[in-house]
Amino acid sequence: MRFVDEFRDPEIITRTCEEIRRLADPGRHYRIMEVCGGHTHAIYRFGLKDVLPPNIEFIHGPGCPVCVLPMGRIDDGLELGKQDGVIFAAFGDMMRVPGAHGSPLERKAAGMDVRIVYSPSDALKLARANPDKHVMFFAIGFETTAPSTALTLMRARAEGIRNFSVFCNHVTIIPALRAILDSPDMRLDAFVGPGHVSTVIGCRPYEWIARDEGRPIVVSGFEPLDLLQSVVMLLRQMQDGRTEVENQYARVVPWEGNRAALAAMAEVFELRPFFEWRGLGFISQSALRIRDAYADWDAERIFDVPGIRVTDPKAAQCGEVLKGVLKPVQCKLFGRECTPEHPIGALMVSSEGSCAAYYNYEHRKAAAASLAPV
Amino acid sequence: MAHGAGGKATRRLIDGLFAPLLLDGAQLADAAGIEVDGTRIAVTTDGFVVTPVTFPGGSIGELAVNGTLNDLAVSGAKAVALLATFVLEAGLPADVLEAEVRAMANAARAAGVPIVGGDTKVVEHGKTDRMYITTTGIGRMLPGVVIDPASVAVGDRILLSGPIGDHGITILLARGELDLEAQLRSDTRWVFPLVEALAGAAAPGLRWMRDPTRGGVATSLNELALDCGLSIHIAEERIPVRDEVRGACELLGLDPLHIANEGQFLAVVAAGHAEQALAAVRAVPGGEEAVLIGEVRAEPAAAVLVTTRYGGTRIVDMLVGDPLPRIC
Numbered sequence: 001m002r003f004v005d006e007f008r009d010p011e012i013i014t015r016t017c018e019e020i021r022r023l024a025d026p027g028r029h030y031r032i033m034e035v036c037g038g039h040t041h042a043i044y045r046f047g048l049k050d051v052l053p054p055n056i057e058f059i060h061g062p063g064c065p066v067c068v069l070p071m072g073r074i075d076d077g078l079e080l081g082k083q084d085g086v087i088f089a090a091f092g093d094m095m096r097v098p099g100a101h102g103s104p105l106e107r108k109a110a111g112m113d114v115r116i117v118y119s120p121s122d123a124l125k126l127a128r129a130n131p132d133k134h135v136m137f138f139a140i141g142f143e144t145t146a147p148s149t150a151l152t153l154m155r156a157r158a159e160g161i162r163n164f165s166v167f168c169n170h171v172t173i174i175p176a177l178r179a180i181l182d183s184p185d186m187r188l189d190a191f192v193g194p195g196h197v198s199t200v201i202g203c204r205p206y207e208w209i210a211r212d213e214g215r216p217i218v219v220s221g222f223e224p225l226d227l228l229q230s231v232v233m234l235l236r237q238m239q240d241g242r243t244e245v246e247n248q249y250a251r252v253v254p255w256e257g258n259r260a261a262l263a264a265m266a267e268v269f270e271l272r273p274f275f276e277w278r279g280l281g282f283i284s285q286s287a288l289r290i291r292d293a294y295a296d297w298d299a300e301r302i303f304d305v306p307g308i309r310v311t312d313p314k315a316a317q318c319g320e321v322l323k324g325v326l327k328p329v330q331c332k333l334f335g336r337e338c339t340p341e342h343p344i345g346a347l348m349v350s351s352e353g354s355c356a357a358y359y360n361y362e363h364r365k366a367a368a369a370s371l372a373p374v
Numbered sequence: 375m376a377h378g379a380g381g382k383a384t385r386r387l388i389d390g391l392f393a394p395l396l397l398d399g400a401q402l403a404d405a406a407g408i409e410v411d412g413t414r415i416a417v418t419t420d421g422f423v424v425t426p427v428t429f430p431g432g433s434i435g436e437l438a439v440n441g442t443l444n445d446l447a448v449s450g451a452k453a454v455a456l457l458a459t460f461v462l463e464a465g466l467p468a469d470v471l472e473a474e475v476r477a478m479a480n481a482a483r484a485a486g487v488p489i490v491g492g493d494t495k496v497v498e499h500g501k502t503d504r505m506y507i508t509t510t511g512i513g514r515m516l517p518g519v520v521i522d523p524a525s526v527a528v529g530d531r532i533l534l535s536g537p538i539g540d541h542g543i544t545i546l547l548a549r550g551e552l553d554l555e556a557q558l559r560s561d562t563r564w565v566f567p568l569v570e571a572l573a574g575a576a577a578p579g580l581r582w583m584r585d586p587t588r589g590g591v592a593t594s595l596n597e598l599a600l601d602c603g604l605s606i607h608i609a610e611e612r613i614p615v616r617d618e619v620r621g622a623c624e625l626l627g628l629d630p631l632h633i634a635n636e637g638q639f640l641a642v643v644a645a646g647h648a649e650q651a652l653a654a655v656r657a658v659p660g661g662e663e664a665v666l667i668g669e670v671r672a673e674p675a676a677a678v679l680v681t682t683r684y685g686g687t688r689i690v691d692m693l694v695g696d697p698l699p700r701i702c
Binding site for chain 1: 382383551552553617620621624627629680681682683684685686687688689690691694698699700701
């Protein structure tokens with residue numbers, strides 16, 4: 001398959017791993033944060049830890065939109081969605097995320113009208129097809145998905161579709177990175193920058209990380225070779241004493257980002273003064289809300305939002321795991337009370353969450369005596 | 375809902391409720407083995423719920439026959455007869471019903487197995503999703519075949535009958551929610567001719583078989599790993615996956631190992647019999663793409679491990695609930 005197989009070529013992977021071994025100082029431990037949940041998933045999915053030297057450690061970052069959403073927002077969305085005549089539409093990613101009284105999928109089984117959509121425009125299509133119902137799209141995601149929500153709202157306004165609204169939970173990646181770098185227990189050497197987010201925002205927004213924080217950052221693709229090449233680029237920077245923003249994913253990510261997508265976002269959204277992140281707490285100017293011009297399609301203004309606050313169980317250490325202070329397995333609940341079937345923290349829900357990825361792909365492997373090829 | 379998706383929750387429901395109360399702790403397989411006057415008989419039953427009712431390559435009626443025949447086949451039994459029960463939604467168009475009954479008749483005739491009886495219930499509109507079909511099959515065990523996960527030993531080989539994921543991805547696309555199109559058909563078929571050839575060539579070395587339907591290859595192999603307490607190691611590059619299935623999985627963030635199949639089976643064969651078994655399956659029309667995908671090892675116990683060509687490994691668990699696409 002084009003654009004996939006060439007990035008999984010065993011020979012090139014082996015050569016790249018050899019280069020990583022040459023570049024890495026054996027006396028040093030490297031802590032590299034992959035910001036994006038898609039990278040976390042790929043690292044486990046492709047078993048990259050097995051091919052990297054042990055002194056290169058990936059720390060899993062906050063870039064999993066489902067994981068950082070506080071449970072109260074899910075409950076708010078479900079409360080609005082369960083009103084008579086409302087269709088609750090969301091991405092498949094959201095369907096298993098537990099609210100205080102069950103996940104969207106459990107609510108669907110109990111009779112609530114919950115639909116899985118593959119894009120916000122599919123939710124708008126639902127609204128056109130069900131003129132006697134109100135379709136509320138539960139929007140999540142970083143800058144990756146925010147432009148498509150924005151374009152859908154622009155379409156809804158242009159067509160005058162009034163039985164459609166968006167419950168906006170879009171967040172932005174840069175303030176979360178700032179919160180992590182500001183955290184006193186943060187110990188990171190370098191960053192693998194998010195791939196999909198950067199297709200929209202470009203590489204410039206990361207310059208402060210290199211310039212002010214002195215950390216190299218390489219924006220990376222999602223195939224095994226992308227990630228390994230990004231590690232090579234980071235190690236070279238560290239060896240040369242450089243701290244720069246580099247773009248490994250140039251085949252997809254333009255340095256300046258996608259201007260049309262950014263313009264759509266600017267047209268529809270504005271920054272919220274602050275927003276709560278699960279595990280990280282309130283972060284100022286870290287999330288998007290719908291501008292006044294689109295108020296008629298803003299579920300938070302059309303409906304009374306209950307404003308539910310749910311405190312995460314004290315024993316769950318999602319925040320520490322999100323910031324990279326703890327490994328998933330070091331959380332007291334990991335694999336015991338908290339499993340992919342019965343997730344307590346959201347990191348266990350999404351397959352991009354570091355706990356679920358670790359549980360699904362890594363857990364129990366440690367026991368393997370021999371991992372020789374079959 | 376997850377309790378019906380064939381993965382972990384289904385297993386817990388069976389182990390926690392059905393087995394202790396109904397089955398007296400009997401061992402669970404695709405079909406139950408009983409002995410009648412010295413003849414080894416296999417009995418199985420399966421309920422079929424599919425949306426949409428017809429899809430490229432098959433339909434619910436054809437699935438209802440072949441699904442149950444396949445459960446008998448992978449239990450090492452040659453089907454003798456089938457029973458069919460219909461639960462129909464009031465208002466179901468007569469031509470839809472007739473088409474499915476014809477599909478059942480054709481599938482049964484092709485396999486040479488008579489449908490000897492059944493039952494029909496009609497429920498109010500809205501109380502079912504068009505039609506549910508339950509089929510029960512009875513079969514005679516093939517001579518010399520004993521399917522028992524406890525007999526699986528370190529060093530045994532894993533055989534897979536052909537490419538995976540065709541059925542599950544076809545159904546996903548046929549629901550029309552995705553705006554994705556592919557030239558793909560369900561793999562639904564009767565697998566007994568392949569199983570019979572395998573048993574004929576390697577019966578003394580044949581330990582275990584299963585058809586990886588809901589929950590896919592990953593779930594079937596995890597069930598095996600749990601039942602035998604050993605480790606199943608499979609090599610990712612040896613697992614045949616069509617480009618259409620791979621492409622859809624890459625786009626949607628799904629793992630082909632979790633996608634349902636309706637015309638494939640997995641077998642564990644002693645190492646000394648593996649090559650004969652493979653050659654026998656490949657010699658049957660429709661078995662040309664069979665492969666040996668891995669082997670049984672001791673560690674990590676009760677787990678399935680996938681290895682990649684470049685040396686990466688990952689644990690593959692059972693599916694929890696239905697596979698859901700990842701978007702954001």
